[in-house]
Amino acid sequence: MKRKEDFINDKRRVSYLSATYNRIYRGQSVLIEGDYGVGKTRFLKLLHPKKLYAVWVESLFNIHGILASILKELNYETKATYRRTPEYLKTICSLSNCFIVIDEANDLDCRVWPYLKRIIDAGVPIVFAGLPKVRTFLIKEHPDILSRLKTLILYPIEVEDFIDEYKNIEQEAIEQIYMATKGDMRKFKEICTDCQDRAKELKYTFVDLNLALEFISALPPQ
Numbered sequence: 774m775k776r777k778e779d780f781i782n783d784k785r786r787v788s789y790l791s792a793t794y795n796r797i798y799r800g801q802s803v804l805i806e807g808d809y810g811v812g813k814t815r816f817l818k819l820l821h822p823k824k825l826y827a828v829w830v831e832s833l834f835n836i837h838g839i840l841a842s843i844l845k846e847l848n849y850e851t852k853a854t855y856r857r858t859p860e861y862l863k864t865i866c867s868l869s870n871c872f873i874v875i876d877e878a879n880d881l882d883c884r885v886w887p888y889l890k891r892i893i894d895a896g897v898p899i900v901f902a903g904l905p906k907v908r909t910f911l912i913k914e915h916p917d918i919l920s921r922l923k924t925l926i927l928y929p930i931e932v933e934d935f936i937d938e939y940k941n942i943e944q945e946a947i948e949q950i951y952m953a954t955k956g957d958m959r960k961f962k963e964i965c966t967d968c969q970d971r972a973k974e975l976k977y978t979f980v981d982l983n984l985a986l987e988f989i990s991a992l993p994p995q
Contacts, residue, residue, distance in 0.1 A: 786816060789925045793900060794822050796923055797872045800896035804878070804919075806905055807927035808955075813902040814876055816927060820900065826871040832880040836888050840865060843873060862888060866895035878903035883914065890918050905952070926952075941978065942968065946985035953989040964988050 789805075796803050797820075807813050820827060828846045830839055834853075840861035841853040847868070851861065873892070875881070878901040881889075893899055901907065901922070911919035928951060939947075942965060950968075954960040967988055968980040977984065 785928070786812075786819075789816070789927070790819055792923065792925060793820060797822060797825060797898035797900065800898055802893045802899045802922050803901070804908065804922040804924045805900065805902040805927060806908055806924055807902075808904065808929075811927045811929050813927060817874055817876055817900065817902055820872075820874070822872070824870070825898075827874050828871050829874045829876070832875050832877045835882060836885050837861070839885060840888070847871060858888075862891060865892055865897060868897050872898040872900060874900050874902075876902045878907045879910075883910075886911075886915050886918060890915070890921070893918070893921050929958075939965065939969070941972070942980040942985075943982060946980050946982045949982060949989060950985055953992055960992075964992075 793803050793805075805813050805816060826847070828843050830842055834842060837855045837858045838853040840858060841851040843865055844851045844861055849864070851857070875889075889899060908919065908924060911922075926948065928948070946968070947965065950964050951961055954964065964985075965980075968985050971987075972978075972980045972984060975984075
C-alpha cells in the first residue's frame with residue numbers, strides 16, 4: 774500500500790501514535806498540530822487504545838454543550854443547560870474509562886479552555902487537534918494549559934520525504950524551517966538549500982538548529 778494512501782506506514786506518525794497512547798494511558802493530554810490538509814483528523818481516527826472509549830466532541834459547542842455531549846456519548850441522561858454545568862464538570866472529572874477527542878480545536882470558544890483545564894488536571898486525557906494558531910493562542914492566553922500538553926506536529930508527506938532524503942540536516946532544524954515558512958514549500962526548500970550551502974562553506978558535516986536559525990531570523994515578517 775502506498776504511503777500517501779495509508780500514512781500509518783509513515784515513521785513519524787507511527788511514533789506519534791505510540792506517544793499518544795503512552796500519554797493517554799497515563800491520564801495525560803496531547804495537542805496534534807498541523808496546517809490544513811496534513812491529515813490531523815485521519816490521525817485521530819487511528820486512535821483505538823485498549824480499554825479506553827473515545828468520546829468525540831464538537832469544538833463549536835459552548836461549554837455546557839460540550840460537557841453534556843461528553844456525558845451523553847457515555848450514555849448519561851443529560852441536557853445542555855448552563856445550570857447543570859458544575860454537576861456535569863464534576864462527573865466528567867471522575868471518569869476513568871475514556872479519553873476525549875476534540876478536532877478543529879482552533880474553533881473552541883476561549884471561555885471553554887478553563888473548564889478543559891479542570892478535566893485535564895483530573896487525569897481525564899484530552900487529545901486536541903488543530904492549526905498552529907491553537908498553540909499560539911495557548912502561549913499567549915493559557916501557558917499553564919500548554920505546559921500540560923505534549924505537542925506533536927504533523928507535516929505534509931512531502932516534508933517527510935525531504936527529512937528522509939536530506940540526512941545532513943537535523944530533523945529539529947527542518948521542523949523549525951517548516952514552521953517559519955508557514956508551509957510555503959518553495960521557501961522551505963530554498964532555505965534548506967541555503968543552509969546546506971552555508972554548512973559546506975563552514976565545513977560542517979551537517980546543518981544544526983543554530984545554523985538554520987540564522988536563515989530563519991532573516992525571513993521577513995509574515
